[in-house]
Amino acid sequence: MTSFKIQYSNIPLRRIISLCILCVLLYTTVGCSSSRNSISMEDKNQHWKIVKIEKNEAPTWTIYARKIDDTGSLEYKIEGEVQSTSEACLASFREDIQDLANGSEKKKYPTYEIVEETKDSLLTYVIHKEPFIFKNTEMRVKYLFIAKEDGNIGVSWHESWEDCPNPPSKKLKRIEFYRGNWHFEKIAKNQTKAENSVQFNPKKMPRWLFEPMVTKFLKEGLEGIRNKTAKETLLK
Numbered sequence: 001m002t003s004f005k006i007q008y009s010n011i012p013l014r015r016i017i018s019l020c021i022l023c024v025l026l027y028t029t030v031g032c033s034s035s036r037n038s039i040s041m042e043d044k045n046q047h048w049k050i051v052k053i054e055k056n057e058a059p060t061w062t063i064y065a066r067k068i069d070d071t072g073s074l075e076y077k078i079e080g081e082v083q084s085t086s087e088a089c090l091a092s093f094r095e096d097i098q099d100l101a102n103g104s105e106k107k108k109y110p111t112y113e114i115v116e117e118t119k120d121s122l123l124t125y126v127i128h129k130e131p132f133i134f135k136n137t138e139m140r141v142k143y144l145f146i147a148k149e150d151g152n153i154g155v156s157w158h159e160s161w162e163d164c165p166n167p168p169s170k171k172l173k174r175i176e177f178y179r180g181n182w183h184f185e186k187i188a189k190n191q192t193k194a195e196n197s198v199q200f201n202p203k204k205m206p207r208w209l210f211e212p213m214v215t216k217f218l219k220e221g222l223e224g225i226r227n228k229t230a231k232e233t234l235l236k
Contacts, residue, residue: 046066046067046068046069047066048064048065048066048077049064049065050062050063050064051063051064051065051076051211052215054219059080059081059082059083059226060080061078061079061080061219061222062078062079062080063076063077063078063079063215063218063219064076064077064078064079065077065211068199071201072201072203073200073201074199074200074201074202075197075198075199076197076198076214076215076218077195077196077197077198077218078195078196078197078215078218078221078222079193079194079195080193080194080222080226081187081191081192081193081194082184082191082192082193082194082222082225082226082229083190083191083226083229083230083233084190084191084192084229084232084233085186085190085192086152086153086184086185086186086192087153088229088232088233089182089184089192089194089229090145090153090154090155090184092224092225092229092232093155093182093225094122094143094145094155096224097112097114097122097143098114100112101113101114101124110126110127110128110129111126111127112125112126113125113126115140119145120144120145121142121143121144121145122142122143122145123140123141123143123160124139124140124141124142124143125138125139125140126138126139126140126141127139127172130173134173135171135172136171136172136173137172137173137174137175138168138169138172138173138174138175139159139175139178140159140160140161141157141158141160141178142157142158142159142160143155143156143157144156144157151186152183152184152185152186153184154181154182154183154184155181155182156179156180156181157178157179157180157181158178158179159175159176159177159178161174161176177200177201179198179199180196180197180198180199181196181197182194182195182196182225183195183196194222194225196218196221196222198214198217198218200214
């Protein structure tokens, strides 16, 4: 078992913004059931609907959304191509988490800890600083790295408080609900179809408020994968 207690590193501003946006979304989900079955991606879920298509960039992307039956939750995903291998895409995602965990910049929040790391998984604990009057939030997230029989690869994540028997902190607000995944499909040599989905319960937050935040988070996630793999290709 490997354990790191760390603080935030030299992460680009857009990365920081993305994490803050995600925190706002997650904050609205507190109190939602943590049952993994309640957010399953079964066929009973409603069909995907296009939210936005980028036609002015190359490569392009498309964002979709759908309701998840009987849960009050929504799922958004982005699809786009990356000019690199699927292995490089997945490696860049994992390295991003490790970079956060090994950051050297001395700031109090947010703090990241890799509680346990294996070849196929990462268990993390994160504390985020929230705006004044709100309690800071705590998250325990497990990432599972997947290699499928068809040769495609990816990573999924979910809240993992069952791996932490300690009771919630009185000083922190526990995030009970956090799920999503990346899927990387090889379509040609050094060309990958990337798909990133996130699932959340907006509760009473209006669509005009949360949808721009979600789409921004998804776009920056795909952009981060593209930029990181492109830099690594140039260095080879």
